[in-house]
Amino acid sequence: MTGTASNLPKNFFSDSGKKTSVLRLFRNHFLTGLCIALSLLTLVPLFSIVFLVIQNGLPLLSENLFTQLPPAPGLDGGGFGNAIMGTLVMVGISLGFSVPLGILAAIFVNEYASGSWLASTVRFVAKLLTGIPSIICGVFAFAAVVMTTHKFSALAGGIALAILILPTILLTSEQALLGVPYAFREASFGVGATPFQTIWRIVLPEAMPAIMTGVMLAVARAAGETAPVLFTALFSQNWIKGIMEPTASLSVLIYNFASLPYAYHIKLAWSASLILVAIVTLSNILAQVIFAPKHQ
Amino acid sequence: MACFLASILIIILLAFIIGEILVNAWPAMSKFGLGFISGIQWSPNRGLFGVLPVLIGTAASSFLALLLSLPLGLAIAIFLSEDFFPVPVRQVIRFVVETLAAIPSVVYGLWGIFVVIPLVQQYGAVLAAKFGFIPFLSGPAYGNSLLTASLVLALMVLPTITAISRSSLVAVPYTLREGSYALGATRWETILRVIIPTAAPGIVASAILGFGRAMGETMAVAMLIGNSQRLSWSLLSPSNTLSALLANQFAEADGIQVSALMYAAAVLVVLTLGVNIAGEAVLRRTKKATAGLG
Numbered sequence: 001m002t003g004t005a006s007n008l009p010k011n012f013f014s015d016s017g018k019k020t021s022v023l024r025l026f027r028n029h030f031l032t033g034l035c036i037a038l039s040l041l042t043l044v045p046l047f048s049i050v051f052l053v054i055q056n057g058l059p060l061l062s063e064n065l066f067t068q069l070p071p072a073p074g075l076d077g078g079g080f081g082n083a084i085m086g087t088l089v090m091v092g093i094s095l096g097f098s099v100p101l102g103i104l105a106a107i108f109v110n111e112y113a114s115g116s117w118l119a120s121t122v123r124f125v126a127k128l129l130t131g132i133p134s135i136i137c138g139v140f141a142f143a144a145v146v147m148t149t150h151k152f153s154a155l156a157g158g159i160a161l162a163i164l165i166l167p168t169i170l171l172t173s174e175q176a177l178l179g180v181p182y183a184f185r186e187a188s189f190g191v192g193a194t195p196f197q198t199i200w201r202i203v204l205p206e207a208m209p210a211i212m213t214g215v216m217l218a219v220a221r222a223a224g225e226t227a228p229v230l231f232t233a234l235f236s237q238n239w240i241k242g243i244m245e246p247t248a249s250l251s252v253l254i255y256n257f258a259s260l261p262y263a264y265h266i267k268l269a270w271s272a273s274l275i276l277v278a279i280v281t282l283s284n285i286l287a288q289v290i291f292a293p294k295h296q
Numbered sequence: 297m298a299c300f301l302a303s304i305l306i307i308i309l310l311a312f313i314i315g316e317i318l319v320n321a322w323p324a325m326s327k328f329g330l331g332f333i334s335g336i337q338w339s340p341n342r343g344l345f346g347v348l349p350v351l352i353g354t355a356a357s358s359f360l361a362l363l364l365s366l367p368l369g370l371a372i373a374i375f376l377s378e379d380f381f382p383v384p385v386r387q388v389i390r391f392v393v394e395t396l397a398a399i400p401s402v403v404y405g406l407w408g409i410f411v412v413i414p415l416v417q418q419y420g421a422v423l424a425a426k427f428g429f430i431p432f433l434s435g436p437a438y439g440n441s442l443l444t445a446s447l448v449l450a451l452m453v454l455p456t457i458t459a460i461s462r463s464s465l466v467a468v469p470y471t472l473r474e475g476s477y478a479l480g481a482t483r484w485e486t487i488l489r490v491i492i493p494t495a496a497p498g499i500v501a502s503a504i505l506g507f508g509r510a511m512g513e514t515m516a517v518a519m520l521i522g523n524s525q526r527l528s529w530s531l532l533s534p535s536n537t538l539s540a541l542l543a544n545q546f547a548e549a550d551g552i553q554v555s556a557l558m559y560a561a562a563v564l565v566v567l568t569l570g571v572n573i574a575g576e577a578v579l580r581r582t583k584k585a586t587a588g589l590g
Contacts, residue, residue, distance in 0.1 A: 024482055024485070025482070027482075027484060028482040028483055028484045028485075031484040031487075031488075032380060032483070032484070034371070035371045035374050035375055035380070036375065036380065038367065038368050038371035038372070038375075039371055039372045039375040039389055041368065042368065042372060042389075042392060042393065042396070042454065043392060045396075045451055046392055046395060046396055048407070048411060049399060049403070049404070049407045052407060052410065052411065053403065053407075100302075101302050101305060101306065102302075104298050104299045104301075104302035104303075105299065105302040105303045105305075105306050107299045108299035108300055108302060108303045109303065111299075112299055112300070113300075113303075118303060119303075121307060122303045122306055122307060125306055125307050125309075125310045126306065127572075127576060128310060128569060128572070128573075129306075129309075129310060131508060131568060131569060131571075131572030131573075131576075132313075132512070132565065132568065132569070133511070133512025133513070133514065133539055133564060133565075133568055134512065134514065135512070135514040135539045135542050135543060135561075135564075136313070136317075136512075136561060136564065136565055136568075137313075138542075138546075139317060139542060139546070139557075139558065139561040140312075140313045140316055140317060142546060143316045143317060143319075143320045143558065144312075144316050147320070147554075152547075163309070163313070166306070166309075170306070220398065223400075224398075224399075224400030224401070224402075224403075225400070225401070226400070226401060226402040226514070226515045227401070227514035227515055227539070227543055230515075230543055230546070230547065231543075231546035231547040234547060251400060251402045251515075254402045254403065254405075254406055255402050255405065255515060255518075255519065258402075258405065258406045258409055258519060259409070259519070269406055270406070273400075273402075273403045273406055276400055276402075276403065277399060277400070277403060280398055280399075280400060281398065284398055
């Protein structure tokens with residue numbers, strides 16, 4: 001390149017004054033407007049849902065909701081203490097199964113066998129489990145528990161929910177373990193600790209807050225799910241007597257009461273929605289708050 | 297050792313789930329064979345079990361939901377990944393979309409019954425009166441309809457589509473934008489001709505995974521779709537989906553009906569697993585593709 005003046009375009013500088021064509025500019029602004037409008041459109045249904053849940057759910061909110069049983073069809077008064085209790089019991093059962101299993105498997109995948117064929121298989125299976133519709137967890141628990149014990153029960157509902165949240169716990173625990181800096185392990189090995197001591201005394205405590213995040217997210221999911229408990233725990237008008245009995249839950253109560261022709265039952269369904277959304281939101285916020293410290 | 301067992305247990309669990317469903321579905325499988333899938337009658341009283349209308353309902357509602365939510369989700373993803381607005385405003389929209397994902401399905405159903413059904417009934421009647429000659433819009437217009445279920449489903453899969461599309465848009469290297477701007481392209485010429493084509497595999501993956509989610513969604517659909525096994529061209533008439541069928545009939549079923557429902561569940565598992573594996577495969581290729589561009 002000799003770079004003589006004749007190589008430059010004649011109107012090299014005059015071009016800069018030329019305006020971008022009106023059509024292009026118009027199209028640019030139009031698309032920006034469209035994009036913003038579509039994004040804001042999402043606010044409408046969300047506000048509608050939140051507004052209606054609060055508006056219809058709030059009037060009934062009192063301690064009666066938590067302490068009393070649902071009224072008979074056509075009657076007013078009462079609450080759904082049994083459903084709140086049932087939801088808590090089933091979420092508890094599901095955590096009892098899936099938390100130990102999920103965390104142990106995450107430790108195996110990330111600490112003992114990372115990079116192995118088995119580890120990638122476990123990850124793949126967890127991914128597949130997240131893709132399975134929640135109702136399939138219910139179908140499985142129906143086949144495995146309800147059909148063998150011949151009883152709809154809180155246990156069956158809890159097992160269905162456990163399968164649903166297992167991948168959440170496994171995958172978030174794995175991320176939590178990955179978040180622990182490798183230097184921690186080297187330091188532990190450096191002072192002569194065994195792999196077992198390193199994992200259980202150093203890595204796991206360090207990863208615990210992030211693992212708890214996964215657990216809280218799992219609680220939020222399990223509490224809100226209806227399909228897996230619909231025909232495993234069924235429903236009950238009474239207080240839970242044992243985990244081998246049909247059990248009420250908030251979500252099934254909403255489903256059952258939503259289509260009843262009684263005004264009071266529909267109000268109860270809205271109140272149950274309010275409490276359910278509150279539980280889910282609270283667990284989600286807790287998850288974010290616990291996750292806040294360290295390594296991220 | 298316990299960790300090893302836990303891992304093995306998780307693999308066995310998936311096999312056990314599929315196995316248990318297949319074993320219980322076997323009586324229906326051997327009795328009805330593939331006629332189960334092509335049959336158009338589902339009446340347990342007469343021992344007739346065919347899921348074709350339900351399969352069509354599943355496909356139609358998921359497809360319609362995707363059609364509604366893909367443009368919306370893509371618009372939000374662009375909104376979130378471009379700098380039209382300062383970060384706090386974008387964070388609010390992101391929070392809104394994440395909140396949509398957190399609302400339980402059954403609450404969507406309750407909201408749908410009292411908000412979307414009356415709307416669809418009212419405007420559906422007008423549509424049917426004016427455009428009834430189009431088979432998709434022929435009357436009579438019902439509130440519990442394919443359209444109602446699809447509208448709510450669209451809202452429910454929106455977070456999936458937005459999240460995956462956004463992450464693939466953000467993954468487009470900044471140098472590509474700079475190059476495009478340097479050539480004199482406007483912002484939207486850059487978005488439409490450079491950024492979206494580069495992120496296209498990720499957007500396709502988001503659509504596939506959103507479709508998979510829509511197929512599996514149960515409660516909102518069961519509350520809104522009308523649960524009718526009759527075949528109809530109209531979006532305004534009741535329909536049914538595999539998951540809604542399971543939700544509605546399992547608790548009261550016995551004998552061969554349980555087995556037939558297990559068969560339907562097996563079909564649902566095959567369909568959703570297939571769609572999800574396809575989506576994940578596309579997503580994996582996206583990551584490889586954009587990794588080379590940085």
